[in-house]
Amino acid sequence: MRDLYDRLKTAFPLGELTEQRPDLAFVTVAKEQLRSLLLHLRDQEGFTHLVLLTAVDWLEEGNFQLTYLMNNRLACRDLGVRVMLPRDPASMDSIHDLWPTAATYQRELREMFGIDFPGSPRVDEDFILEGWIRTPPYRRDFDTLKFSDEVFAPRPGRASSDPTEFMKQQLYPDKT
Template sequence: MRDIHARLKQRHHLGQFERQRPGLAFFTVPREYLRGLLLDLRDKEGFSHLVLLTAVDWMEEGLFQLTYMLNNRAEDVTFGIRVMLDRDEAEGDSIHDLWPTAETYQRELKEMFGINFPGSPRIDDEFILEGWTDLPPYRRDFDSLAYSQQTYAERPGRVTHDPREHMKQKLYPDGV
């Protein structure tokens, strides 16, 4: 794994190498170097499988973190490549032409976080949240309690029980 990282570091602007466990490591790259790195990993280093593309909302820092998980099956190595995006102008680079499965991940990230991937097929089509008009629900500033109170009527007669006490009452109704 370190050999691959050393070769990549000679050719790319890689951030700190963080090994999580054997076969899994992460590093951060500036957005402008992502595509070249991904092409290199796929075409020269054998990382043929895009495992996932996900995001983290670092609201306090004003950033989104995109994480691209790539796997080299022959070497049993997975790299997580992180790219930081400005939260106010969240726009990533589409990689659907490198890995067709990325189209699905990119559509989900657009709908759930509001991160755009210009040029990605069907990026503006509804995916999971049909008819959704509110703030993307995976953003940390989305208030799920306020949304549910505004959207759904309170149901009278609903009672919440402490699970421990409820089961105790059900199992031992006579207080034994």
């Protein structure tokens, strides 16, 4: 992958290369450079398949990380292209015109993280969470306990225990 990285580095301002395996590596690129890099990878380097598009919420840094995983079938290798975005407001250019399957990933990321992809087909329609009006549930500041307490009524037999105390009781019943 070092050969590919060296070629790309001459044309694009890339971050450091992170090699996970001989056939899998990751690079970071600025938001403004993403589209031209993806086009180059597809049209010049043989990365014709968009494997996935996913996000990570770096709450403490105030960023989302988008990762576009590309595959070159002939060379049997994958390249992940990472882009950092500010969390609020989170917005990224759509790539559905490059890979139509990206529209589905973008709809999911819009609904689950609140990342907008203007111009992407049906991006504003409900996808999985019909009628959802709360904080997107994959954001790290979404409070699952609060949501559960507000939405689901308590039932007899349903109890929560402190995991530490519960495990002590299970492992050392004579000492509690």
